[in-house]
Amino acid sequence: MIIPEPLQLAIEEFSKFPGIGKKTAQRLALFLLRRHTDDVNRFIAAIEGLKENLHQCKTCYNITSSEYCEICSSPKRDHATLCVVEDASDIFAIERSNQFNGKYHVLGGVLSPLSGVGPESLKVKELLERLKSEDVHEVILALNPNTEGETTALYINKLLRGLPIKVTRIARGLPIGGDLEFSDEATIGRAVIGRVEYT
Amino acid sequence: MIVRSLSLRNFRIHQSSSIDFSDTLNFIVGGNGEGKTSLLEGLYFLCTTRNFKAAADNELLRFGEESYEVNGIFQDTTIRKARIYYSAADTKRHYLLDGKSITRATDVIGKFPVVLLTPEDHQLTQGGPADRRKFIDSVISQSNVFYLSTLIEYNRIIKQRSALLNLLREQRRHDYLVELDAWDELLVKTGTTIIEIRQQFIEEFNQFICEAYSHIMPGEEQPVILYPLLQGSTEIVTESIFAERLAKRREEEIRRAANLTGPHRDDFIFMVNNTALKTYGSQGQHKTFQTALRFAEFFYLKMKAGTTPIFLLDDVFGELDTKRSSRISEYLKTVGQAFITITDFSNYRFLAKSEHDATIMVSRGSIGI
Ligand SMILES: [Zn+2]
Numbered sequence: 001m002i003i004p005e006p007l008q009l010a011i012e013e014f015s016k017f018p019g020i021g022k023k024t025a026q027r028l029a030l031f032l033l034r035r036h037t038d039d040v041n042r043f044i045a046a047i048e049g050l051k052e053n054l055h056q057c058k059t060c061y062n063i064t065s066s067e068y069c070e071i072c073s074s075p076k077r078d079h080a081t082l083c084v085v086e087d088a089s090d091i092f093a094i095e096r097s098n099q100f101n102g103k104y105h106v107l108g109g110v111l112s113p114l115s116g117v118g119p120e121s122l123k124v125k126e127l128l129e130r131l132k133s134e135d136v137h138e139v140i141l142a143l144n145p146n147t148e149g150e151t152t153a154l155y156i157n158k159l160l161r162g163l164p165i166k167v168t169r170i171a172r173g174l175p176i177g178g179d180l181e182f183s184d185e186a187t188i189g190r191a192v193i194g195r196v197e198y199t
Numbered sequence: 200m201i202v203r204s205l206s207l208r209n210f211r212i213h214q215s216s217s218i219d220f221s222d223t224l225n226f227i228v229g230g231n232g233e234g235k236t237s238l239l240e241g242l243y244f245l246c247t248t249r250n251f252k253a254a255a256d257n258e259l260l261r262f263g264e265e266s267y268e269v270n271g272i273f274q275d276t277t278i279r280k281a282r283i284y285y286s287a288a289d290t291k292r293h294y295l296l297d298g299k300s301i302t303r304a305t306d307v308i309g310k311f312p313v314v315l316l317t318p319e320d321h322q323l324t325q326g327g328p329a330d331r332r333k334f335i336d337s338v339i340s341q342s343n344v345f346y347l348s349t350l351i352e353y354n355r356i357i358k359q360r361s362a363l364l365n366l367l368r369e370q371r372r373h374d375y376l377v378e379l380d381a382w383d384e385l386l387v388k389t390g391t392t393i394i395e396i397r398q399q400f401i402e403e404f405n406q407f408i409c410e411a412y413s414h415i416m417p418g419e420e421q422p423v424i425l426y427p428l429l430q431g432s433t434e435i436v437t438e439s440i441f442a443e444r445l446a447k448r449r450e451e452e453i454r455r456a457a458n459l460t461g462p463h464r465d466d467f468i469f470m471v472n473n474t475a476l477k478t479y480g481s482q483g484q485h486k487t488f489q490t491a492l493r494f495a496e497f498f499y500l501k502m503k504a505g506t507t508p509i510f511l512l513d514d515v516f517g518e519l520d521t522k523r524s525s526r527i528s529e530y531l532k533t534v535g536q537a538f539i540t541i542t543d544f545s546n547y548r549f550l551a552k553s554e555h556d557a558t559i560m561v562s563r564g565s566i567g568i
Contacts, residue, residue, distance in 0.1 A: 111378060113362035119374040147355045147385070154381035 007033070059130070061106035061123050063088045071103060078102045080137040084127065084156065086110050086144060094142060102140070105130065110148040111155060124156065131165065138166040168197050200311060200506045201536050202242060203272040209261040210269055211237040212564035220538075221557035224531060226550075227540045229561035235540045238561070239315070239511045242538065245271040245281040246313035246509055248294050248304045256285050256292055261564075273311060275506055281311070305347065312341050312500045312508035316493040316515055323492055324476055324485045328466035335467055338496050339400050342503035346396050353389045357458050360386060364456045371453075379449075386461060387441045393462045394428055394436050401426045401467070404499055411494035414530045415523055416487045422476075425468040486519060490527060497534060510537040525549035 003011070007029055014025035032040055056062070057069035064070065071077055071091075081102030085091055091104050107122045130136070141156060143149035153169055160167050206217040212234040229235035243251045250259065260267045266286040273279045282295040294301045301307055322330040340347040360382045367375050401424055412422045428436045445460050452459050469476040471484050480488070493512075500508045512531075516524045528550050531537055544550070544558075552558075560567040 111381070113359050113366060113378075118366070119378055147352055147359070151356075151359070151378075151381045151385050154384050155378055158377055158380055 056106075060104045061088070061108060061126070062091055062104060076101075080135060081140065082130070082134075082136045082138070083140045083142050085142050086149065086152075090142065090144075100140075102138075107143075107152070110143060110152040112148045119155065122152075124159070127156070128159065131160070131163065136165060138168060140168050140170060142170045166197060200509055201274045202509055202538075203274050203278075205238060205241055205245075205272075206270045207237065207241050207268070209264040209267040210241060210259060211261065213237055214261060214564060216564065216566045218559055218566055220536070221555055222536050223553065224556040225536070225538045225559060226544075226552070226556065227538060227559045227561060228542070228544060229540075230542060233562045234564040235561040236513055237564075238559075239513050239538055239540060241269045242271065242509060242511060243313060243315055244269055244283055245273075246307075246311035248283075248301070248307050251315060251317070256290070257287070260285065260287060279310075281307075305344070308347065309341055309344060309504070312504045312506065313511065314493055314497045314500065314508050315511045315513070316490065317513040318517055320489040320493065321485065324469055324480070324488050328464070331467045331469075332463075332465065334492065335397060335400070338404070338499065339396060341508075342500055343396065346393070349389060349392050349396075353386075353393055353461075353463070356382060356386050356389060357461070357463055361456065361458055364452055364458070367453045368456045383442070383445055386458075387438050387445060390461045391436060391438045391441050394441075394465075397462065397465075398426055398428065404495060407495035407499045408491055411491040411498065411530075412487065414494070415491055415526050417526075419472075420484070420487075421472050422488060422491065423470045425470060427466070427468065483520070483523070487523060490515065490519075490523075494530065494534075507535050510534050512537060512539045514540055514542075516541060521549055 010029040010032065011022070011025045014020055014028045015022055017025075020028070032043070035043075053065050054063055057064045057072055058067055059072045060069060062069040062071060066073075078101050081100075082105055083094065083100060083102055084105045084107060085094070086107055086109060088106050091106065094100050094104075105123065105127050107124065107127075109117050109122055111117060111119065111122070131139070139156075139160060141153040143153045157167050157169075201222055202220050204217065204219045206215075207213040208215050212232075216234075216238075218238070227235045227238055240251060243249075256267075265288065266284065268285075269283040271281045273281065280295075280297055283292065284295070285292040294307065296307065296310075323334055336346075336350060340350065360379070363375065363379055363382060366372075367379065405423055408422050408424060412420065441460075448459050458464075469488055471480060471488065474480075476484060476488055497508055497510050515527065519527070531539070532553070541550075
């Protein structure tokens, strides 16, 4: 059977999503096709809004709809503790655990020479700038406990050596090779509390 | 672990073959190209999710067919059903364990420990360091999941590090050098763990190789495996020693854009009566050592895994003299279940067959009696 072009285009776009194969993409496209026009328009508006209304926080690179994110603007958050994460989704995960009241810094990735990600592609310089201008006493490296996350943590630790800042690494309560994003709140909470200091 | 039965559909030359096995020795008899080795291939495939001849799926698929299937029933304390299904239409291979789809090889490896002896084993003693590392690593991995995951991580570090060394060769940037420090730290930590586990393993395994060797060649010959740590150290390798060695070769590593120090370059030296087998060993000593390595692997895994491994012997008597062959035949009586391919019984009068042993005749991809 030949699939009509508009449908084919939609399938192709859906199959670019993470974890979506050809078959699922086809199901999603057909699902949209059967929906009411109003529903579909709402869907389109939601997607457009993503790009138009959201951008990176100017301080921490979290996702936000204003210039600075909610966490950076909150007077209730502890300014002296900074938690370094790979991705904005890790912030959501740690926030859900309710064990952390400091601020964040999103690196936007981890070191991976194989994928062409070097120190210059991460928000590392920006982190060092922040540490100069803000009064931070502790940096918590909350990177995924996989090979690349571990190396990135070691790298940042080397850069911060000599600064009057305590550097800790969240405890390896997390399963090896696991992602922060997919770990349950209790595990992440325990890992944040049981963080260890670099020597 | 006992293999109860195996069935092959459109696998290699087999159109539809089903075999119930004996709990003791299973002699698989047939000429070359008749499909006897395919039975071992199928068993090994189910135990490891890998094909030992590294054949592609379209080579395994019987000519002109759409799909192949390999089914096995294993028995330990419970019955387990393993199934591999491949369809040419979507070029996908599926592994099912008790009906559940398995996507990671690590979920199967170690569940059905397997030992395979093949004519290619001459590489173990005559090939390069990589052949010996592969052997040692696979024996440890089958009995130690932590070692396997450490090894996978180590290989990942090696790949990342080599990509970074490449960048550094082109451009000597300061931030890249600091990044290399970070990779070094992880390389040293993971690498030292690998060295320590290997060292401990060799110490234990040497008793097994002595025992196995003496069954095949009783008396005067003493085998031993040496493990010169980090390409030649006799002292204990600690993280700081490893780091020191690594630092010394940094310039050379950048110049050649290669990982030059670490357990991925180590070798294991096989010795007989205090002389290196590779340089001074006779043909008979090589063959004895190769066979002894597999028997030692079998008994080591049996002790470690808490279950009897599945023992596959492809053409074990091929190049052996009668004296060694009959000793191996006697030795085989002590392993329990095993699968042994031979070309023809008439040439193997020394074979000590008991009444429980099975003879499976294979010709043109069909099973006879
Ligand atoms: Zn922010």
